[in-house]
Amino acid sequence: xxxxxxxxxxxxxxxxxxxxxxxxxxxxxxxxxxxxxxxxxxxxxxxxxxxxxxxxxxxxxxxxxxxxxxxxxxxxxxxxxxxxxxxxxxxxxxxxxxxxxxxxxxxxxxxxxxxxxxxxxxxxxxxxxxxxxxxxxxxxxxxxxxxxxxxxxxxxxxxxxxxxxxxxxxxxxxxxxxxxxxxxxxxxxxxxxxxxxxxxxxxxxxx
Numbered sequence: 001x002x003x004x005x006x007x008x009x010x011x012x013x014x015x016x017x018x019x020x021x022x023x024x025x026x027x028x029x030x031x032x033x034x035x036x037x038x039x040x041x042x043x044x045x046x047x048x049x050x051x052x053x054x055x056x057x058x059x060x061x062x063x064x065x066x067x068x069x070x071x072x073x074x075x076x077x078x079x080x081x082x083x084x085x086x087x088x089x090x091x092x093x094x095x096x097x098x099x100x101x102x103x104x105x106x107x108x109x110x111x112x113x114x115x116x117x118x119x120x121x122x123x124x125x126x127x128x129x130x131x132x133x134x135x136x137x138x139x140x141x142x143x144x145x146x147x148x149x150x151x152x153x154x155x156x157x158x159x160x161x162x163x164x165x166x167x168x169x170x171x172x173x174x175x176x177x178x179x180x181x182x183x184x185x186x187x188x189x190x191x192x193x194x195x196x197x198x199x200x201x202x203x204x205x206x207x
Contacts, residue, residue, distance in 0.1 A: 087119020
């Protein structure tokens with residue numbers, strides 16, 4: 001039986017506009033992000049289904065995006081889908097930090113697992129996100145079982161974060177962008193539809 005998991009990145013934030021590290025900081029959508037998301041939603045850009053269940057990370061920017069796209073529909077929060085915690089570098093820009101030798105060293109070793117001061121390593125982040133995705137798959141399988149006898153396609157829709165989506169997609173298709181897995185990060189307000197057959201991931205489509 002075919003089913004789908006949808007991963008949507010929240011809209012543009014004030015942190016995006018200012019070029020800040022802001023993973024754990026609960027920043028809102030920027031006005032431009034609100035207007036762009038409203039425009040896409042008005043064009044029926046976002047996947048939806050009468051058989052869908054909905055999820056967010058619980059962070060403000062994800063909740064705002066969800067509200068614009070899906071209104072006040074009931075949804076669950078998966079906290080493991082919160083963005084990476086940049087610790088002492090939160091709400092600071094490259095220009096502010098570049099004179100700091102500790103920061104430059106972290107940039108060179110981040111991919112190897114060095115955490116920012118008082119922050120989260122990419123390894124711990126990936127492990128957390130993948131635990132969250134396993135939780136989501138369990139919920140998705142329960143939805144599939146509920147709909148199986150009705151022969152209806154299950155859909156789980158998640159409004160989350162760029163780094164989280166990157167981590168999930170790279171874990172499913174690690175060979176796709178082996179040299180630079182950050183290429184998985186979708187533009188704000190965009191994302192992926194993952195197709196599953198009998199509970200197994202088979203394909204994806206970017207939107």
